[in-house]
Amino acid sequence: MTETRTVELSSAWTQAAAFTAAVDAKLGKWLTDTYGIGLSEYRAMNHLRLAPDKELRVNELAHKTGLNQSSMTRLLSRLEAKSLTYRDTCPDDGRGVYAVISDEGEALVARMREDYDAKLRSLVIESATHFPELDVRQTADALRAVAELLKN
Template sequence: MTTPSGAPPTASDRAMWDRVLALHARVERLLGRALQRRHGMGLSEYRALEELSRAGDGELRMQELADCVGLGQSSVTRLVGRLDAAGYAYKDLCPDDKRGVYAVITAEGRQRYEAARSTYAEVLSSALNTAGAEPELARTVQSLRNSA
């Protein structure tokens, strides 16, 4: 790994990145547990429903959805399959390009997303507050919050 200048990362860069990764892992774990326990959905399902809800017409090409949620093509196909089985989304063919497949959110999917939004926000804020009170993560949390 190198920096944009071609130099290897410094020890401080590495330490900072390790803190970001630790914070990310902790927050993701807490979000995933809370969403599963309270709403019966995983973090990937939540994020897919969020992205589909944000799309103006409630649909995204499968590749766009994969990019938005950080999954590969086969993983997002399985994800949309789970959402389809639950009645939260379905696959639709592009009328102009039969090779194009869209994921489309259903009314029930929108309701599930809306019901889970407050849990996500509450757990995210709580996790960041807790991490922000820890000396090794306080600066990282503060930096992230200040950049938003």
């Protein structure tokens, strides 16, 4: 039988954030070493891959990836230099700019996705090994507490 424990929300959030940051750091290093792409770049390309017409307004993509407009602009410049994305203007509103994933970018994300999912799964399943500084049980409790709030 599983023991139910009450977890203070602020502590739960801090623990969940520490776990997420640790996983993101390992994922980012692995992506850079393996594919030459950073974690934010991968996430941006994945959002574009899943978007209708393979494009999103730049400000919407920034919001989805948790970046500010300036950081997104720099990220897109890096991806464009690698021919993985390009920018296009909105035909209805010349001021609107879209980020579009290129065929090369979509092919790269398709190649990376299975490896990315396997790496992420390994980091989570083997978190005690990968992150000995984090208490796995406390992290699990914290994630459950946050999940419970999302159900409300």
